[in-house]
Amino acid sequence: MELKLTRPIIIFDVESTGLNITKDRIIELSYIKVFPDGHEQEHTYRFNPDMPIPEQAIAVHHITDDDVRDCPRFKDVAPELAALFSGCDIAGFNSNHFDIPILAQEMANANVEFNIKDCRFVDVQTIYHKKEKRDLAAACKFYCGVEMENHHSAAADTRTTLNVLKAQLDRYPDLENDIDFLSRYSSYSRNVDLAGRVVLNEEGKPTINFGKYKGQLLDEVLEKDFGYAGWVLSSDFAEDTKRVFREAKQRVDEKRRMDVKIEGLKEKFNAK
Numbered sequence: 587m588e589l590k591l592t593r594p595i596i597i598f599d600v601e602s603t604g605l606n607i608t609k610d611r612i613i614e615l616s617y618i619k620v621f622p623d624g625h626e627q628e629h630t631y632r633f634n635p636d637m638p639i640p641e642q643a644i645a646v647h648h649i650t651d652d653d654v655r656d657c658p659r660f661k662d663v664a665p666e667l668a669a670l671f672s673g674c675d676i677a678g679f680n681s682n683h684f685d686i687p688i689l690a691q692e693m694a695n696a697n698v699e700f701n702i703k704d705c706r707f708v709d710v711q712t713i714y715h716k717k718e719k720r721d722l723a724a725a726c727k728f729y730c731g732v733e734m735e736n737h738h739s740a741a742a743d744t745r746t747t748l749n750v751l752k753a754q755l756d757r758y759p760d761l762e763n764d765i766d767f768l769s770r771y772s773s774y775s776r777n778v779d780l781a782g783r784v785v786l787n788e789e790g791k792p793t794i795n796f797g798k799y800k801g802q803l804l805d806e807v808l809e810k811d812f813g814y815a816g817w818v819l820s821s822d823f824a825e826d827t828k829r830v831f832r833e834a835k836q837r838v839d840e841k842r843r844m845d846v847k848i849e850g851l852k853e854k855f856n857a858k
Contacts, residue, residue, distance in 0.1 A: 587755040590763040591622040595675040595708070597751070599743040600685050601647040603639050607688045607781065607824050611635035613654050614647070615667070615689075616740035618748050619674065630741050631667075632657045647738045661696035668698050675765050677708035679722050679747045682773065687780040687824055694825035706769035710751050713772045717758065722746060729753035778804075779827040792834065804830075808838045 589595065598617035604610035616630040632649070634657045644650055667689075678685045686707065693700035714725050726734035726746050730753050736742035755763050761771070776786035784804055787793040792804040799807045799814070808815050815835040819828050 587752055587763060588624060589620060589752070589755070589765075591620065591675075591765065593673060593675065594619055594621050595677055595765060596620075596671055597677045597744055597748045598681070598685060598689075599678055599740045599747065600688060601643075601649055601738070601740050602688060603635050603637060603643050605684065607684070607691050608822050610688070611637060612660055612688060612692050613639065613649055614740040616744040617670070618744055619670070620748070628744070631663060633660045633663070634658065635660075647740075660692050661698075664693055664696035664698040668693060668700050671700070671702065671705075675706040675708065675769070676702065677710060677747070677751065677768075679714075679743065679750075680709065680711040682707050682709040682712065682777070682780075683782075687826065690780050690826045691824050706765050707773065708751070708765060708768040709772040710747050710754070711772075713754055713761070713768070714750070716771070717754070722750070725750045729757060779824070779830045781824050781827050783823065783827045784830050792830070804834045805838055805841075808834055809841075812838065 596617050596619050598615060600612045600616075601614040602610050602612050612633055613635050614630065614632050617628060619627040621627075632654050634654045636659065639649065639651055639654075676686060686702070690700055690702070710725075711722070714720065718725070718728060720728065722743060723734040723737050726732060726749070729750050730746075734742070734746055755761055761768070776790075778784040778786060778792050783794070783796050784792050785795045787803075794800055794802055794804055794807060799811075812835075815831045815838075818831045819835075823831075
């Protein structure tokens with residue numbers, strides 16, 4: 587079943603130096619951009635990460651330091667990629683938890699604006715885990731009836747992800763061929779930031795999802811512990827998480843100034 591689209595969707599996959607979103611770097615990015623009329627555009631980039639690729643990472647994706655030595659840095663291609671993703675929905679396999687957050691972090695490192703607030707995210711792995719609970723290679727065999735070749739090659743993973751998504755739509759009648767539906771279905775939580783450090787509660791209010799304040803409203807925490815935002819902003823959190831805390835800090839700060847102003851007006855009125 588082909589995807590029903592109202593705007594382009596980019597299915598992408600990255601290979602990296604590791605799994606730490608704030609410290610590791612993307613060394614390969616492959617994408618397939620599918621347009622509403624059904625035609626596709628695809629490409630694979632490789633990047634020099636300016637750091638040695640650990641042996642444990644090479645064992646997974648088989649990309650060595652020599653393979654990327656003469657490749658461009660991510661920052662050199664970041665504006666092109668930001669323009670490519672602009673106005674598109676985004677899909678991948680485990681993309682909500684890793685590929686999108688590390689891509690956003692790389693954009694921040696390159697000082698390139700990467701506005702994906704209006705994007706809808708479709709995580710094919712989440713759909714798969716809710717239905718079958720296995721990995722991409724098993725998904726390929728289960729849904730497509732073939733063994734996956736070149737597993738952990740970004741290009742192979744990207745093409746397989748698109749094929750699996752189409753096959754999922756064929757297999758499950760209750761899966762609507764609609765990006766809004768697939769985005770909601772493939773999300774386990776309502777993330778405010780890409781890493782899920784802050785999520786929306788049942789009332790739609792930003793709630794901290796880690797550490798000592800887990801489960802408490804973000805703004806209320808900063809009202810009683812304003813320094814907590816400073817700790818987050820100075821610590822090893824993803825740039826997108828820091829953005830959420832900066833915005834909350836600004837809201838709380840503005841509320842405090844407004845409260846002081848109101849109190850001043852009350853005192854002035856009472857003095858009369």
